[in-house]
Amino acid sequence: MVFSEIPFLLYFFPLFLLCYFISPARIKNLTLLIFSLLFYAWGEPVYILLLLLSSVVDYVNGRALERFEGKKKIQVIFLCISVAVNLGLMGIFKYAGLFIDTVNSVFGCGIKPVGLKLPLGISFFTFQTMSYSIDVYRRDVKAEHSFINYMTYVCMFPQLVAGPIVRYSDISEKLKNRKTSVSxxxxxxxxxxxxxxxxxxxxxxxxxxxxxxxxxxxxxxxxxxxxxxxxxxxxxxxxxxxxxxxxxxxxxxxxxxxxxxxxxxxxxSITDFWRRWHMTLSGWFRDYVYIPLGGNRKGRARQMLNLAIVWALTGLWHGAAWNFLLWGMYFGLILIIEKLTGLPKKxxxxxxxxxxxxxxxxxxxxxxxxxxxxxxxxxxxxxxxxxxxxxxxxxxxxxxxxxxxxxxxxxxxxxxxxxxxxxxxxxxxxxxxxxxxxxxxxxxxxxxxxxxxxxxxxxxxxxxxx
Amino acid sequence: MDKYKKILCIYALLFFSACSIVTLILPDKEFSEEENRYLAKRPELTAKSLLSGDYQEEAKEYLSDQMVLRSGFMRLYALAQKSMGKSEYNGVYICKDGWLIERYEDPENTEYIAESLAYVSENTDAHCMLMLVPTAISLYPEMLPYGAGGNNVQDKVKKYIDDACSKAGMDIVDVWGALEKSKPEIQLYYKTDHHWTTDAAYAAYRAFCADQKMTPLEKSSFEIEKVSEDFYGTVYSKALTAFQPADTIVAYKQDMSGITVSYSSGEGSLYAEEYLGKKDKYAYFLNGSQSEITIENGNVKNGRTLLVVKDSYANCFVPFLVNHYEKIVVLDTRYYRFGVTAAAEDVGATDILFLFNLNTLDKDTAVAGIF
Known part of the structure; x- marks a missing residue:
């Protein structure tokens, strides 16, 4: 379902609001979760299994990471599971087609295309669940114990299919306790x-x-x-x-x-542009890719390489086609030039x-x-x-x-x-x-x-x- | 500020819920006269349709088609487009002098159509004639908004098909020139509908007669009657312009003694008065879309039977021909699964006339079923 269409605006949304506000505070999250799953299933009646898989894996990971606190090695295993499952889902459902096409055209072989349809919002919810596990691992947040609350965080329909990419830390308090004022x-x-x-x-x-x-x-x-x-x-x-x-x-x-x-x-400047455009995505790449790679702390050359990596990935995140990679590199290059010359400030x-x-x-x-x-x-x-x-x-x-x-x-x-x-x-x-x-x-x-x-x-x- | 926000919220929430509740309560409409089409029905819920997403698609269409005040919303949409300064929407150009002219859709099947027509000509003994009629966009380009209509290639398409059919031995009846010539005196098309006027059809009839070495009936031998002055046609249904003046429908009536008209459903007439009270008033001519019409004229003894394969442009043209053939059979090939060549043999046709307009020809399902 898209927000800007008749079934959502006139039917789903008013009905949801009614049910949500008559629900007692205790079960408000459950109401939100049920409607969110219905929302997703309406658009993706089959792929909803992927959403459930991605979120359940990271719920379990979160609990496990907490349970094995202090045992770095075991924690790393769970972290790897999270990253592997999420990137794996993206790899299969988003990038396999591009990969096979490219291999076929470069090597002239005839591998059958997988022909999978892109699941709605997969780039958004995998990033969200992955960031949750990483945050728990880094002890930036505490693991969520309530399965309902956790699922509500991942699946809640307002931001499920197209962002903004919400981090668990942004809303963990509100998940447990929130009030809506009329204003x-x-x-x-x-x-x-x-x-x-x-x-x-x-x-x-x-x-x-x-x-x-x-x-x-x-x-x-x-x-x-x-x-x-x-x-x-x-x-x-x-x-x-x-x-x-x-x-x-x-x-x-x-x-x-x-x-x-x-x-x-x-x-x-373009540097300024990327501080203003799709800020939650740029923030995600900064915190989970650029800074872990060393950011600007390992010398100029390494910083430029890091920027190039981040922008190639940003490009590919936007779509499984080479023009998106080109687009990412284009901006990566401009940003590097702006950094090196300091031109826009002048x-x-x-x-x-x-x-x-x-x-x-x-x-x-x-x-x-x-x-x-x-x-x-x-x-x-x-x-x-x-x-x-x-x-x-x-x-x-x-x-x-x-x-x-x-x-x-x-x-x-x-x-x-x-x-x-x-x-x-x-x-x-x-x-x-x-x-x-x-x-x-x-x-x-x-x-x-x-x-x-x-x-x-x-x-x-x-x-x-x- | 907060007070106004509150009022807006209450308004929008009431608006949204009222739309949905009333839509669900009101009984479904099957047919929309305004849009001249069947509306989507409530989709059937099955596991298969739900899993494939078909159900969701159909439900969306259903809710939009059955929406309460749908025609009011369509009007508001048109008004909004107009207010934004757009002179083209829903495939219609909003032109000068109250003209609403349909956009020319880029052709895709020109070769296929030429082949199909040529095939019939090569596989029948009857004398085949082809009359391709340009639409308003070709004859009134000066009415279009500045710069519009650049994609109109009706002349090229006509030439291509004419050439191919001529090679196959068909007789090409060109009415474009005749229409162009009568343009200063008569209005060739309805301003609110995609059809040509009866006046234009008469001009084409004279060109047809000149081409076929027949003597046309003079205007004075008809009783020319305004049958409706309140006609809003198909193009208007898309454009829904405010303060649009209505079109007038004229019929050239003639003495019907000795002439019998029969439909597959029984006895009939060349004109169906009952449609004048409805939205689709053009269906007055030849009773709308009949699968098969036979017109016999006892006054003519020339042994000729004409088969007409056509779109709705022929409906106001065929009445002019009744004095020139013993028998005319008008066939909608969509309802005739054995194809035109077989039909020609069945009815004993000596002549076949193919009559189509150049805008819808490309997607005309009658041509697709022509073999």
């Missing part, structure tokens, strides 16, 4: 609605434009850039919208999930922003087009090597069609609303005006969102593949 519930729900608007009213719309540009036989220079702009907005509003919905739902239930995005497109801010945006957009081009031949063709249009001129009729037609939504998207990439709210603070009239406008807009957009979902069939979710 939390409301601001959580409003956050959820905002995420829904971002996804349905912007991401889905500009996504249509991207599809048109990508499918075109010929692209002028301007048309190719228009497409890239559309995709850059689509992926941001899609993913951050989904994170907003997750964080909002968490808040409604009394959890506080970590933030995942902090206006990434206003960054002044640039004036506006130039830093422009420099970052262009590199980010080119990055999305590598990310979006899996077929390397098509990628090369698109890249040649982007750099104006195509023979299709600067701008054609098609460009002006589509620009006209999508100008409004592109501009709205661009404005919403900057923190204009929080800034406005801040300015209004203390001024009663201004606060009231903003509140009423927000309310009316929210009411209208809620209805429009449902209308879009009823009438429109284009509603993909990009991060489901990861």
């Amino acid at each position: 939390d519930f409301c601001s959580g729900f409003v956050r959820f609605l905002m995420g829904l608007f971002k996804k349905v009213l912007i991401a889905n719309q500009v996504g249509l434009l991207w599809n048109i540009v990508l499918a075109a036989d010929e692209r002028s220079l301007a048309f190719a850039w228009l497409g890239l702009l559309a995709y850059s907005l689509q992926i941001y509003f899609d993913f951050s919208g989904y994170s907003d919905m997750a964080i909002g739902m968490g808040k409604m239930l009394g959890f506080s999930y970590p933030e995942n995005f902090n206006y990434p497109y206003i960054c002044t 640039l004036p801010k506006p130039i830093g922003r422009l420099y970052s945006l262009i590199l980010i957009m080119l990055g999305w081009m590598i990310f979006a087009i899996e077929d390397l031949k098509k990628l090369a063709a698109y890249a040649s249009d982007i750099f104006g090597f195509g023979a299709n001129g600067f701008a054609g009729k098609e460009f002006f037609y589509q620009l006209n069609n999508y100008l409004f939504v592109l501009l709205t998207g661009a404005v919403l990439c900057t923190p204009v609303f929080p800034k406005l709210a801040e300015k209004a603070k203390g001024n009663e009239t201004a606060e009231k005006t903003l509140g009423i406008i927000g309310l009316l807009a929210g009411m209208l957009l809620t209805a429009v969102c449902i209308a879009m979902l009823v009438a429109d069939s284009y509603n993909p979710f990009l991060y489901f593949r990861f």
Whole structure:
């Protein structure tokens, strides 16, 4: 199930809220767990076994790690089991296809493809369960004794299939004891609605434009850039919208999930961008790969190597295709150059922003087009090597069609609303005006969102593949 | 601030729950007149469909199709698209002067269709004629929003199929030029529907007669009657534009003495009045989609029997032909499993007319079943 579709919004979610809030505090986690398993099973009626396997293995590991405290060697065995099971699941269900394809094309052999469908959210829940075992091993957290609480942590539907990647330490207290205030519930729900608007009213719309540009036989220079702009907005509003919905739902239930995005497109350097984009993933790689590898403590050369490793893995985490590896290396390289030269800090801010945006957009081009031949063709249009001129009729037609939504998207990439709210603070009239406008807009957009979902069939979710 | 957030929450929660509860309570609708299609039914729950995910897909479709106030939401959707400045959605261009013009879908089966048609021509003794009719996007490009319609290749597709069929010995009846010529005087297409108007069909009929060396009936020999001034067609159902003016349907009526029309279900007429009171008013012509229609004219004695293989564009065209053939059989090949060549033999056809519009031709299931 996707948050932004009719069965979830109108049926699952209201029913869940009803059951959850009439459940006595004692069994609230159980209610949440049951609904979460139903949620996952709706989308993956068979692969739910993988989710159960991954979580049960790490529950047992957690208990075992605690039991054998002080006996390092035995602990290491359990830790290895956790890593092996989780990476093994990813290896089989996510990467086996790519591996076999590559072996076949390099060595010309005819190994049969396994043809397994990618299980929903496998990249997210394996990372979560793995991090739990590692944290227990490092004694960063205490092992969870209650099976229900532990399962609730792993499976809870708001963040199960697309993050943010929540660490056990983020919510261990709240799992045992949490309260929801009316004010939390409301601001959580409003956050959820905002995420829904971002996804349905912007991401889905500009996504249509991207599809048109990508499918075109010929692209002028301007048309190719228009497409890239559309995709850059689509992926941001899609993913951050989904994170907003997750964080909002968490808040409604009394959890506080970590933030995942902090206006990434206003960054002044690529280093800055990665502090603002998919923050829970970057944090995960930092704490569980980069720092264990030695981070920056073992000399410059080793640090650069560590960065390269982390970014190759980050790329591959996003999808089992070579373009994702390329994409990861691309950013790895830029980050290394930024580190070595200290360049972005010397640039004036506006130039830093422009420099970052262009590199980010080119990055999305590598990310979006899996077929390397098509990628090369698109890249040649982007750099104006195509023979299709600067701008054609098609460009002006589509620009006209999508100008409004592109501009709205661009404005919403900057923190204009929080800034406005801040300015209004203390001024009663201004606060009231903003509140009423927000309310009316929210009411209208809620209805429009449902209308879009009823009438429109284009509603993909990009991060489901990861 | 908190107060407004609270109100918004209550509103959205009520909105969501009301939508679902009312949808579940209201009885399911089988057919949507507005969208002219059957709506999804409640899916059957089986272990197999649940495990394969089919049940979930069907349930999603079902809940959306049966959604309370569905047509209201569709209108809101159209309004939102329009407000965002979009001049194209749901495959329709919102054009000048109230024109709603369907987007041309990129063709995929041109070669296959040309082969199928040529095959029939080569395997029958009857005289075969092919009439491919362009749609509004080809004849009213000036109405389209600036820069739109760049993918329209109806002329190329027509030329390809015409050439292939001509080689196979078919008689190509070209009406494009005739339509182009009458454009200043008449409106060739409905503004809200994908069909051509009866006026355009008459212009095409004159071109057909000129091509076949027949004498066409003059306009004055028909009683031209406005049968509906309240027609909102299929393209409107997709675009749902606000303040859209309605189309007028005109019929060229003629003396029916000596002419009998029979459907597979019994005696009938060239025009079905009852459809004028419904949404699908174009079905007035030839009673919508009949599997087989036979029109016999006792006044004509030329020994010729015409078999018409067609899409719905022919429905307002065929009435013009009744004075030129002893017998006309209109066949929907989807309902005739033995193929056109067998059918031609069965009805003793001396002539076969293939009549299709160039937009839906590519996906026309009648052509697919043509052998």
